[in-house]
Amino acid sequence: MMKEPILRRYMSVLVFAGxxxxxxxxxxxxxxxxxxxxxxxxQPFTHVEGTILLLVLSLWAGCAVRSRVxxxxxxxxxxAGGMLLGGMLAPDAMAKMSxxxxxxxxxxxxxxxxxxxxxxxxxxxxxxxxxFILGGFWRxxxxxxxxxxxxxxxxxxxSATALAAVVMAAAFFAxxxxxxxxxxxxxxxxxxxxxxxxxxxxxxxxY
Amino acid sequence: xxxxxINKNQLTLSWLLAVVIILIPGLAGAHTDGAGGGGFMTxxxxxxxxxxxxxxxxxxxxxGAILGSPAVWILPVAFPLIMTLGAVAGILGLPLxxxxxxxxxxxxxxxxxxxxxxxxxxxxAVIIVSFFAVFHGYAxxxxxxxxxxxxxxSSGFVVATGLLHMAGIVAGLVxxxxxxxxxxxxxxxxxxxxxxxxxxxxxx
Numbered sequence: 001m002m003k004e005p006i007l008r009r010y011m012s013v014l015v016f017a018g019x020x021x022x023x024x025x026x027x028x029x030x031x032x033x034x035x036x037x038x039x040x041x042x043q044p045f046t047h048v049e050g051t052i053l054l055l056v057l058s059l060w061a062g063c064a065v066r067s068r069v070x071x072x073x074x075x076x077x078x079x080a081g082g083m084l085l086g087g088m089l090a091p092d093a094m095a096k097m098s099x100x101x102x103x104x105x106x107x108x109x110x111x112x113x114x115x116x117x118x119x120x121x122x123x124x125x126x127x128x129x130x131x132f133i134l135g136g137f138w139r140x141x142x143x144x145x146x147x148x149x150x151x152x153x154x155x156x157x158x159s160a161t162a163l164a165a166v167v168m169a170a171a172f173f174a175x176x177x178x179x180x181x182x183x184x185x186x187x188x189x190x191x192x193x194x195x196x197x198x199x200x201x202x203x204x205x206x207y
Numbered sequence: 208x209x210x211x212x213i214n215k216n217q218l219t220l221s222w223l224l225a226v227v228i229i230l231i232p233g234l235a236g237a238h239t240d241g242a243g244g245g246g247f248m249t250x251x252x253x254x255x256x257x258x259x260x261x262x263x264x265x266x267x268x269x270x271g272a273i274l275g276s277p278a279v280w281i282l283p284v285a286f287p288l289i290m291t292l293g294a295v296a297g298i299l300g301l302p303l304x305x306x307x308x309x310x311x312x313x314x315x316x317x318x319x320x321x322x323x324x325x326x327x328x329x330x331x332a333v334i335i336v337s338f339f340a341v342f343h344g345y346a347x348x349x350x351x352x353x354x355x356x357x358x359x360x361s362s363g364f365v366v367a368t369g370l371l372h373m374a375g376i377v378a379g380l381v382x383x384x385x386x387x388x389x390x391x392x393x394x395x396x397x398x399x400x401x402x403x404x405x406x407x408x409x410x411x
Contacts, residue, residue, distance in 0.1 A: 048358060048362075049358055052358075052362075110288075113284055113288065181280040181284075184280070184284050185280070185283055185284055185369065188283075188284045188285075188287050188288055189287055189365045189366065189369055191287075191288060191291075192287040192288055192290065192291040192294075192361070192365045193358070193361040193362050193365050195288075195291045195292075195294075195295055196291055196294050196295065196298065196348070196357070196361035196365075197357055197358060197361060198295075199294070199295040199298040199299055199348070200298055200351070200357035200361075201357075202298075202299060203298055203299055203300070204357075
């Protein structure tokens with residue numbers, strides 16, 4: 001049984017969830033020019049293809065690092081850094097980025113669903129790469145100047161990293177049997193969705 | 208005021224629930240005529256729109272609950288993955304004969320295994336469920352509307368299927384009660400009879 005500190009953390013997650021729900025009433029018809037930072041913050045909640053990868057990546061990293069908190073911190077840092085770099089430097093190639101997002105989701109989802117996440121060091125290597133792809137994917141198609149892009153990417157990195165931190169922590173602390181099953185079922189759902197997206201892609205081109 | 212302590216499982220499940228809640232506005236919020244929202248509801252309603260799908264999915268959950276661990280959680284993990292193979296075949300337009308027969312047969316067979324308390328080993332249970340999952344997935348995949356958002360549709364259909372399994376698992380927990388097994392066997396029989404009726408409708 002856990003005591004007060006965990007309860008405080010529990011409350012903070014609820015506050016975070018409440019905060020994340022709040023923009024849903026205000027995000028409609030928001031123009032990018034209104035606020036690059038705010039647009040970046042809500043981007044993971046409006047472009048869900050990337051968010052599914054973010055969730056699966058976080059579940060996978062949380063499982064792969066096992067009990068080594070230090071690796072989890074490297075993963076989070078690498079993810080945030082990779083996203084920032086991807087947003088600033090990734091090539092303009094929407095179709096390839098989307099395909100990479102779907103393939104990564106499928107692979108990582110399978111690894112978690114099969115309960116074979118692999119070594120923690122692999123998570124430390126792959127999270128910045130996935131972050132780079134995600135950053136490029138989420139920034140794709142937005143015609144910003146360098147300064148505006150930087151603000152947009154900062155907002156994006158903050159909200160996406162916060163979301164990833166919550167999910168990584170959930171997977172990391174999921175030691176109980178029921179919790180592990182929940183993680184694996186969620187991963188299998190994400191995996192199924194990405195496999196269907198790949199098929200749809202093959203049939204009709206980029207969705 | 209002193210708060211009651213919570214255990215680790217409750218905490219982790221709460222976090223996962225929070226994440227799911229966070230994602231809801233992105234899927235169901237503004238601009239539902241676009242690729243996200245409309246597709247999600249179309250996909251979500253698809254497995255719920257046919258009695259054959261609903262009965263088969265719930266029956267899988269019921270059977271898993273009866274078989275107990277580890278089948279109770281392996282089946283819900285394996286089913287969407289295998290079903291997706293069928294969906295992929297449907298989306299790509301690959302031929303699969305007698306899809307409707309496969310679907311109604313799954314209702315009859317899954318009801319029957321519950322009614323007769325058939326308890327095979329785990330690999331055989333997974334093979335049986337996977338075989339039928341392909342037909343269900345194919346039907347969903349082939350009916351993917353051309354104008355539906357692929358992501359929304361896929362997510363909706365996978366989530367709805369998963370929720371039906373969970374409903375079956377929760378209902379199946381009744382077998383732990385003294386009279387529960389009889390109730391489940393009766394439910395299994397009812398599913399089989401309904402499946403036979405659907406089969407009659409299909410061919411007569």
